[in-house]
Amino acid sequence: xxxxxxxxxxxxxxxxxxxxxxFSGAPNRFGAEPNRQASAVDLGLxxxxxxxxxxxxxxxxxxxxxxxxxxxxxxxxARKNYFYPDLPKGYQISQLDHPIVGRGHLDxxxxxxxxxxxxxxxxxxxxxxxxxxxxxxxxxxGLTAVDLNRAGTPLLEIVSEPDMRSAAEAVAYxxxxxxxxxxLGISDGNMNxxxxxxxxxxxxxxRGEAKLGTRTEIKNLNSFRxxxxxxxxxxxxxxxxxxxGGRIKQETRLYDxxxxxxxxxxxxxxxxxxxxxxxxxxxxxxxxxxxxxxVRAEMPELPRARRERFMEQHGLSGYDxxxxxxxxxTAAYFEACVAVAGDAKLTANWVMGELASVxxxxxxxxxxxxxxxxxxxxxxxxxxxxxxxxxxxxxxFEIMVKDGGEPDDIIEARGLRQMSDSGELERLVDSVIAxxxxxxxxxxxxxxKLLGYFVGQIMKATGGKANxxxxxxxxxxxxxGGS
Amino acid sequence: xAIDAEQVRxxxxxxxxxxxxxxxxxxxxxxxxxxxxxxxxxxxxxxxxQPLAHPIDVTQRLRPDVVxxxxxxxxxxxxxxxxxxxxxxxxxxxx
Numbered sequence: 001x002x003x004x005x006x007x008x009x010x011x012x013x014x015x016x017x018x019x020x021x022x023f024s025g026a027p028n029r030f031g032a033e034p035n036r037q038a039s040a041v042d043l044g045l046x047x048x049x050x051x052x053x054x055x056x057x058x059x060x061x062x063x064x065x066x067x068x069x070x071x072x073x074x075x076x077x078a079r080k081n082y083f084y085p086d087l088p089k090g091y092q093i094s095q096l097d098h099p100i101v102g103r104g105h106l107d108x109x110x111x112x113x114x115x116x117x118x119x120x121x122x123x124x125x126x127x128x129x130x131x132x133x134x135x136x137x138x139x140x141x142g143l144t145a146v147d148l149n150r151a152g153t154p155l156l157e158i159v160s161e162p163d164m165r166s167a168a169e170a171v172a173y174x175x176x177x178x179x180x181x182x183x184l185g186i187s188d189g190n191m192n193x194x195x196x197x198x199x200x201x202x203x204x205x206x207r208g209e210a211k212l213g214t215r216t217e218i219k220n221l222n223s224f225r226x227x228x229x230x231x232x233x234x235x236x237x238x239x240x241x242x243x244x245g246g247r248i249k250q251e252t253r254l255y256d257x258x259x260x261x262x263x264x265x266x267x268x269x270x271x272x273x274x275x276x277x278x279x280x281x282x283x284x285x286x287x288x289x290x291x292x293x294x295v296r297a298e299m300p301e302l303p304r305a306r307r308e309r310f311m312e313q314h315g316l317s318g319y320d321x322x323x324x325x326x327x328x329x330t331a332a333y334f335e336a337c338v339a340v341a342g343d344a345k346l347t348a349n350w351v352m353g354e355l356a357s358v359x360x361x362x363x364x365x366x367x368x369x370x371x372x373x374x375x376x377x378x379x380x381x382x383x384x385x386x387x388x389x390x391x392x393x394x395x396x397f398e399i400m401v402k403d404g405g406e407p408d409d410i411i412e413a414r415g416l417r418q419m420s421d422s423g424e425l426e427r428l429v430d431s432v433i434a435x436x437x438x439x440x441x442x443x444x445x446x447x448x449k450l451l452g453y454f455v456g457q458i459m460k461a462t463g464g465k466a467n468x469x470x471x472x473x474x475x476x477x478x479x480x481g482g483s
Numbered sequence: 484x485a486i487d488a489e490q491v492r493x494x495x496x497x498x499x500x501x502x503x504x505x506x507x508x509x510x511x512x513x514x515x516x517x518x519x520x521x522x523x524x525x526x527x528x529x530x531x532x533q534p535l536a537h538p539i540d541v542t543q544r545l546r547p548d549v550v551x552x553x554x555x556x557x558x559x560x561x562x563x564x565x566x567x568x569x570x571x572x573x574x575x576x577x578x
Contacts, residue, residue, distance in 0.1 A: 024552060036554045036569070037552075054548060137575065137577050143572045143575055144575050144576050145572055282543060285543045
């Protein structure tokens, strides 16, 4: 075990899935032509006034309840002042002193070689703010091109306590957060499109030391993998500096995924003086207990509750349950599939195995799976009633992926039905034994691994259709039984 | 409250205000007199008084989440000093 302990806290920005922006009636959509959805308020033109979107308040409350947090009775907006071309007002409307969501916590599961471990990570706060626009430096030579479509997009910034002790814990936390915001329907969580962005505060300290080490902040980590890699790199970098007798400089660093390294962006001590003050354009927002209760009454099932339900209702193991119940789309697919298939364990294996690899290969989300859950369920039920073997089922599944169609039709049309006629199988077993006297002698001399050879021969002769259980039994009986 | 020229330059930099060489010293006096006035408030007992977030004692009215703004890019961009391909153009800034 290393003499150093890693300490990680995450700041996660979640773009809220509203129809309009946080302070203006401009549309909140990704992918429009530049500046087509930047209104006068988003552009910061003189004389405009921001008006808060009620859906944003609802969504923040929903998140707060999901992490057992205090919801502020009075919440307030502040101006965070800095100059950058994609921030036309010269300040970002954010929250400082009275964030809408206070202290809460999130239970996470960290997968490990020796099983999963559970941990609770503290949530310091979550506050509302507006996103900035985008500066593009390679569009026009020598100039910076500014697209303000994103300006005014509602963000919920979720700040964790420095409770995580490894890259794996940080990834587990981010995954759980991702699953929750998707379940709550407050964001699509699409990390490629920037709907969920993560900054990591990383420091190390000698094991047993209570005082935190100097931290660096790694910006804009837009995938689970990059978060993991960036933390691992940064921990190693800090260790090398401290072990060489140096000291860590508090700074913002950028993760370069192509070179797998973090680089210094700017030094914190000098640049950061945001001169926050309450925004006079926005009055304090009150949230009544009745409002909170109304939101609570409509809370959906969250990943943790769903995992527990799957273990109880479907008899899944903790591992299987984590794999199929964490993400709501996967869980919905699983439930629709198992309702038809019957066997939960077998269904979980198919969803995590064959289906996941097809989705991976075709780069599709489970929402757009090429095989409908009920159709996969019917295929699985054909394995259970011994119509086909698992191996043939994979062939049928590939045909369903490629050409569509019902499993029963495919099985009939291609003559894939399993051969369970014991008379027919016995005849095949006899002929294989007769044709391979040499292997039979070896098998009987103790080389029992040769059973596979005989199985293979018969599978070849039947195009894989022999019922494998029955075949093994017959072969063993004949080979072990003599004659 | 004492202010030095370095602080004045720093505040000016944060606000992106250009200062001539002799101006920093002049602003020391101006800023100090403002702060002296503010300091008088220290004499008031504010124990138990909530910080004032807004002078008007009403709360924020919220807006329903509907799109009400039409695209007016051409009109907005007609006032901009430089645009291309729908982007606003500014002198190159790279961190």
